[in-house]
Amino acid sequence: MTTPLAGSAFDSLRLDAVPDREALRRAYALPSDAAVRKQMTELTPQTRRLIGCAALVLIASADAEGNCDVSPRGGPPGFVSVLDDRTVAIPDATGNKRLDTLQNVIATGRAGLLFVIPGRTTTLRVNGRAVVSTRPDLLSQLTPVGKPPAGALVLGIEEVYPHCPKSLLRSAAWKPDQWLPADAQPTSAEVTLAQLRMPELTIADIEQAEADSLKYRYE
DSSP, X not given: OOOOOOOOHHHHHGGGSOOSHHHHHHTSOXXXXXXXXXXXXXXXXXXXXXXXXXXXXXXXXXXXXXXXXXXXEEOSTTOSEEEETTEEEEEOOSOOSOOHHHHHHHHHSEEEEEEEOTTOOOEEEEEEEEEEEOOHHHHTTSOOSSSOOSOXXXXXXXEEEEEOTHHHHHXXXXXXXXXXXXXXXXXXXXXXXXXXXXXXXXXXXXHHXXXXXXXXXXX
């Protein structure tokens, strides 16, 4: 007789999970007036400057079935273009060509952005409608990240919200003296090798592939 596999921790915890918004609100204090009031529907001169300083943006999206994804985009400060107070554009960079984010945006017309500025503890959340554009006059005015972009993610802003710095302060993200040593974590090659599940490959194979990918990252 075969013993059934035990469920995951998630399967156990979902049995008595918070069931609705009312129950969730009972577990937390109400937000401050400032936390509610600082949400806006357009950029201010100050938040435009923040975006101009950001070298990293995390893009949240979901497909038509609700399967979620968060993908990073990076470049020199200002690589995300502010087209007006209600519109920003992110040039697409050479990557793994899966197009997960762009396909999700086409499916749902929605995306969320989290702008991160190296050395700063404040982040900026921007949510709204989204499209993928290949219009030449738009692409020509964007800062290329690698070779000229084949497309751009354009977000029509519906919510702008500056987050407080607590998460980055707690993580000590910008304090190298508090970072874990390199040997305390698996290398990129070790993680990739385990994910690929191809016994014929070695760590050396993956390290060489990664080196080549970085060397030819603009192609």
